[in-house]
Every structure is written in C-alpha cells, then in structure tokens.
Amino acid sequence: MIKANNLSKVFRTEEIETTALNNINLHVKKGEFLAIMGPSGCGKSTLLNIIGLLDNPSSGTYHFDGTSVGNLKENNRTKYRKGNIGFVFQSFNLIDELNVYENVELPLIYLKLSAADRKKRIHEVLKRMEMGHRMKHFPKQLSGGQQQRVAIARALVANAKLILADEPTGNLDSKNGQEVMNLLTELNKEGTTIVMVTHSHHDASFAHRVINLFDGKIVTENQQKTASV
Numbered sequence: 415m416i417k418a419n420n421l422s423k424v425f426r427t428e429e430i431e432t433t434a435l436n437n438i439n440l441h442v443k444k445g446e447f448l449a450i451m452g453p454s455g456c457g458k459s460t461l462l463n464i465i466g467l468l469d470n471p472s473s474g475t476y477h478f479d480g481t482s483v484g485n486l487k488e489n490n491r492t493k494y495r496k497g498n499i500g501f502v503f504q505s506f507n508l509i510d511e512l513n514v515y516e517n518v519e520l521p522l523i524y525l526k527l528s529a530a531d532r533k534k535r536i537h538e539v540l541k542r543m544e545m546g547h548r549m550k551h552f553p554k555q556l557s558g559g560q561q562q563r564v565a566i567a568r569a570l571v572a573n574a575k576l577i578l579a580d581e582p583t584g585n586l587d588s589k590n591g592q593e594v595m596n597l598l599t600e601l602n603k604e605g606t607t608i609v610m611v612t613h614s615h616h617d618a619s620f621a622h623r624v625i626n627l628f629d630g631k632i633v634t635e636n637q638q639k640t641a642s643v
C-alpha cells in the first residue's frame with residue numbers, strides 16, 4: 415500500500431537547513447500495523463505528514479496503492495487524502511464548536527455525500543465506537559477516551575484504508591489508552607492498515623512491525639507478528 419523510496423525532507427529557513435528525513439525506504443503492506451518510534455526530533459512527525467499527504471518530500475518517491483503521490487500539488491494531495499487516509503492525533507483535534515455528530519460529519523461533507531447517506535454512516539460508526547448515545551454532546555463535555563473514540567470515528571467514517579495515528583494514547587490514562595489500542599487492533603484485524611507514531615513500548619507491542627528512527631534514518635526494524643490480512 416505504501417512504497418516510499420529514498421525519501422528525504424529538508425527544511426530550509428534563512429539561516430539553517432535541517433535534514434528531517436534522510437533517505438528513508440519504507441514499504442507498508444495492506445493490512446499491516448506499523449509502529450514508528452525514536453527520540454524527539456528524529457523525524458517521526460515529518461514522516462507521518464508525508465505518508466499522510468500533508469506534505470511532500472524534498473526528494474525520493476512515494477507510491478500509495480500504486481499511484482505516485484510524492485509530487486502532488488496541495489489541492490490534489492487533499493483530494494487524494496480525503497477518500498483514503500484518516501488521522502488520529504494525541505490531542506484529538508476535534509472542533510470544539512461542533513457536536514459529536516457534526517465533527518464526524520465533516521469528512522463526508524467534503525466528499526459531497528447526501529444528508530441521508532451521511533446520517534447512515536455517522537450512526538453506524540458512532541455506534542461502533544460506543545458513542546451513539548453522545549451524538550449531541552460537544553467535545554468539552556466528553557472524557558479524553560470518549561473524545562479519542564470520536565476522533566477515530568471521524569478517521570473511519572469515509573472508509574479510510576489507512577489510519578495514521580500520532581501518539582494516540584498520549585493524553586489518556588492507562589485504561590482509556592488500552593481501550594484505544596484495543597480499538598485500533600480490532601480495526602486492523604478487519605483490514606484497516608495502521609501506521610502509528612508512539613513513544614510507548616507498550617503501545618508499540620500491538621504492532622506487527624516496529625521501526626526506529628534516529629536523525630532522520632531508519633536505524634532498526636523489528637518484525638513482531640505477522641499481519642493477518
């Protein structure tokens with residue numbers, strides 16, 4: 415599903431040049447659950463942003479499902495991203511002014527689905543996330559674990575093939591963190607490919623494979639389990 419070859423990213427400001435990624439080669443199979451680890455500043459978020467089509471690499475190639483997507487202009491990146499990739503962030507990133515239903519509805523509005531289709535999908539996914547009874551609540555009225563379940567619902571509602579999770583349990587206590595990891599594992603077993611950045615060895619233990627970045631390079635790679643799909 416993901417084929418990135420010789421991927422580099424250099425950030426240039428007037429005074430300094432930072433090589434955030436240095437010749438990364440990364441292939442992720444459909445159905446795989448990959449964890450990315452490494453110290454602060456090693457390039458994890460930069461890599462996730464490129465995989466998630468939020469940014470382009472400075473050099474190298476990136477193919478998503480066989481399509482070359484490493485050099486797309488921003489509007490085409492957005493278009494490609496919306497139907498394929500869902501994001502889950504440490505800080506949930508829900509919109510405070512919108513209720514649960516409306517937050518989950520956003521990707522579907524972008525995809526121009528009819529109101530009836532949107533309603534059906536939103537009800538299904540919120541029920542699945544055990545948040546069906548909280549549709550009218552606003553994010554601030556929910557616990558952290560509930561907010562993350564809504565964020566996962568929003569990532570899933572447009573039938574994303576790939577979920578990118580950036581420290582998904584970073585703001586949760588261990589019980590809610592465990593629930594989120596169980597949920598991601600279940601979704602992965604059902605076929606969703608997952609790439610997760612984490613500092614937690616416990617969270618990484620749920621993945622099939624762990625790569626460690628250091629100074630923009632992949633330094634170690636451990637296969638832990640075999641992907642079931």
Ligand SMILES: Nc1ncnc2c1ncn2[C@@H]1O[C@H](COP(=O)(O)OP(=O)(O)OP(=O)(O)O)[C@@H](O)[C@H]1O
Pocket residue numbers: 425426432433434452453454455456457458459460461
């Ligand atoms: N927009 C930017 N402009 C300039 N430098 C940047 C930019 N984004 C990231 N960097 C630099 O690139 C390097 C990698 O950053 P990145 O955010 O990918 O690290 P990270 O591994 O995700 O760190 P953390 O675990 O602290 O979130 C860092 O040295 C950072 O300062």
